[in-house]
Amino acid sequence: MIGLIYAGSGYAADSWRIHEHSTVTAEGPPVYHFKTVIPVAGALVMLQGLAEIVRCILTIRTGQWPARLEDVEEIDVIETQLGHSEYVDEESRRAAIEGAKAIDEAARHRSVMEEGVVHEKAIKDDDERTR
Helix, strand or coil: CHHHHHHHHHHHHHHHHCCCECCCCCCCCECHHHHHHHHHHHHHHHHHHHHHHHHHHHHHHHCCCCCCHHHCCHHHHHHHHHHCCCCCCHHHHHHHHHHHHHHHHHHHHHHHHHHHHHHHHHHHHHHHHHC
């Protein structure tokens, strides 16, 4: 990512310096705005990587993965999008929302079950070590 940010910054700076325009069309729309996206995207991906590192450090310290289910609101998005759509009938709307809620519930149940299995395995490993 550092390479992408470094190289992209050079491309973007050169493009801004000369106010680069496309030669594909007669009008030649500017491309320097788009070249600026290269280092910005690299910086955002690096920021996400740092957030994951912090998350892993927290996991090592506490012994548990921080929950991610609270920051994902897909059911609300589905309800919002389908609630205002004039192309979806009421029966299909209810079926889609119920399906999304079932998937959400299954994901929550799965994460709870995985935590329980990991906890049980840790207890079993501790018992074996003490014997």
